[in-house]
Amino acid sequence: MSRSGSTRRSIFSVRKQSTVVAANTSPKHVKSYEEIPGPKPLPVLGNAWRFMPYISSWDMTDYIKWSRTMLEQYGKIVKIGGLPGRKDMIMVFDPAVIAEVFKKEGPYPESFKFESIEYYREKVRPDFFEGFRGIFNENGKIWQEARFILNQPMMNTSVANLYVPKTDQVAKDFVKLVKILRNDKMEMHDDFHNELHKWALESISLIAYDTRLGCLQQNLAKDSDAQRLIHSIAKLYQLMYELDFQIPFWKFLPSKALNELIENADTMLEISQKYVTQASAKFGDLSSSQTSDMSVLQRILKRDPNTKRAVIMGMDIIFGGVDSTSNTAGSILYLLARNPEKQEKLYQELKAIVPADPDENLTPNQLNSLKYLRACIKEAMRIAPVTNGNVRVMPQDVVLGDYFIPKDRAEIYMFNSTLYMLDEYFPNADKFIPERWLRQGESCTVRKASEAHPYTFLPFGHGTRQCPGTRFVNRELEALVARMLIEYKLEWHQPPLDYISKIIRTPLFPLKFTVVDRVK
Ligand code: HEM
Incomplete structure (x- = not known):
């Protein structure tokens, strides 16, 4: 469909949905897909050039640092359109909207597709992969x-x-x-x-x-x-x-x-x-x-x-x-x-629980009782996450936050890992404080992680x-x-x-x- 064709469709959709009934039955104003803030695509080149080293001012070395600049510049929902050969990229930095994405993902959630691997499995080795x-x-x-x-x-x-x-x-x-x-x-x-x-x-x-x-x-x-x-x-x-x-x-x-x-x-x-x-x-x-x-x-x-x-x-x-x-x-x-x-x-926690005999193996019960160890692991996954977050392709037209997102136009990138470093969700976010993951009642100098929105910390999706x-x-x-x-x-x-x-x-x-x- 031509660009003008797709614009016509979304304007029509917005008109139809300018007042939709949200889950809590209160009327909600819905903004159009075109209104999602984000860098403007250039004619012909779109936005792809912005991802290219030397030409662009974007530093893509670390996605978490880069995504934070997008959040600061455009807000909690950002659209990067005009990417030749790709769907638009919708970046989400709001745990409440992340919750909406997961709730609307449908029975067969679709994530980012590695097309290169698909090519290998379908076109290069169909004999082995058999579809x-x-x-x-x-x-x-x-x-x-x-x-x-x-x-x-x-x-x-x-x-x-x-x-x-x-x-x-x-x-x-x-x-x-x-x-x-x-x-x-x-x-x-x-x-x-x-x-x-x-x-x-x-x-x-x-x-x-x-x-x-x-x-x-x-x-x-x-x-x-x-x-x-x-x-x-x-x-x-x-x-x-x-x-x-x-x-x-x-x-x-x-x-x-x-x-x-x-x-x-x-x-x-x-x-x-x-x-x-x-x-x-x-x-x-x-x-x-x-x-x-x-x-x-x-x-x-x-x-x-x-x-x-x-x-x-x-x-x-x-x-x-x-x-x-x-x-x-x-x-x-x-x-x-x-x-x-x-x-x-x-170390003090481990000394009390890990068997002194080096030939003896740890048991599941012993591991379960290492509460501070688990807190240290979670805290490290917060400060140094290995993924940027999670991706979904929505199975139908949806409203996310205030915006209408037509089916098949975009991939939704939930930048959870960017949230991990924001004081708003994790006070003193740059400090290694495992105590924030301990249960209520155990002392901690900052607000406990359990008080953050439940869709904030999702290291495993x-x-x-x-x-x-x-x-x-x-x-x-x-x-x-x-x-x-x-x-x-x-x-x-x-x-x-x-x-x-x-x-x-x-x-x-x-x-x-x-x-x-x-x-x-
Ligand atoms: C610290 C280690 C790991 C982290 C942080 C991690 C994180 C993730 C995340 C965020 C996803 C996407 C989930 C979603 O879309 O909701 C994922 C998917 C996946 N992970 Fe892990 N992972 C880790 C280790 C592992 C290990 C050890 C295995 C193998 C046993 C594994 C196998 C997979 C597979 C097969 C998927 C794709 C699932 C699907 O698409 O249905 N990962 N992982």
Whole structure:
């Protein structure tokens, strides 16, 4: 439809809806889509040029800082239209409007689609994917069926608890590796970030492949499956940022980035196929086995014995679960290193609960009682979130805030992470204050986080499309931080850390912790 055509439609809609009845039955004035504030698109060029380095004054290095400038300039709802090959971008910075988006997302919530991965799965490897685009990219009934199979084991606390001893063992192995990797000044090397990726991959491969990949060896070979996977995931994030978040020239012209994406996606597919096939052969026929002690992969294969689908789910679990978790772990350790009094308070909590015998594993009950640890993890996810927020495409015309949003015109970007750093929601927002997450009655110098609007802090998203890894991530992070801090005192003698946004927010400088043995 032409521009004038679409304008006609929205004016018509506004006229029709200038007074609509809101949920609380009070009449509400609705403004048109065209009235949403935002940068004006230039003729022909639209707004795409604003995302280009050198030409534009926008600094897109860190989406959270950039989005805050949009909030300050235009307000709590912002429209960036005129993006060739893309829907308009509606940015939302108001928890009440975020709540409206989730309430109106419908039975099959649609999120951001990675078109480059869709291209790979549909056009490059249709032989393998057979029309299933995976958890991240699939929509509608097919997505719902796949999520149903994944949710049964993944969103189940008792299944997550089955993994606690194994996850704890991975954390203990990581702590031993740290001792070996330290230099004589007790500092970690410049690529400690890669060690954290190895820890996260080792932990999540327990779930995706039902095996330990062996990532935590001292000199992991460059051509080992583990290191190749880590490399491919990092490359895929970088390439998807280029292909899916910038002007999609690759849709019209030959593209080096697309070729690299295919190469790295092939690596992930090859490795996932190898491990899922191995595990499946080991399990044998699962149809008549009892589920109670089954692993996640066994439960997935019992419900859907098609190993190809389990491979695709495994790839999505690995893809979703490595950099997000390792970057979060790095930030928790960093914030504790920079706040020694909080670290000491956490150490005292850990000392009372973590078993003194290093051969004994942590139990789910012990982890449940580490309240201050959980508060530290939440506080780090607030100060250093790995995602910018959440995205939805609305299934019908909707009114959000005061504005009419026609179906199919826009993607709604809920910038929750921008809210995390606003004093309005989290007083002294730039300070690391885990106490704000403790229950009422426990003392805290600032207003408790529980008093913020419930749709403000959503690090794992919300609703039926929320992150399926939540329960596992929390257990992994709890075990890692508990084991690291019981063994070491962490110090930070470097400049403050900065972050760069490339789909996943990543520390910009080496994680050069000083790691001092605890005197026991
Ligand atoms: C700190 C770590 C993590 C964070 C902060 C995180 C955050 C998120 C967020 C915000 C979403 C979008 C949710 C929504 O749209 O409502 C998401 C989706 C997803 N995450 Fe995570 N995640 C983390 C770790 C993991 C792990 C460990 C796994 C694998 C077990 C995982 C697998 C996925 C998958 C498959 C999706 C897509 C779900 C769908 O579209 O139905 N994530 N995650």
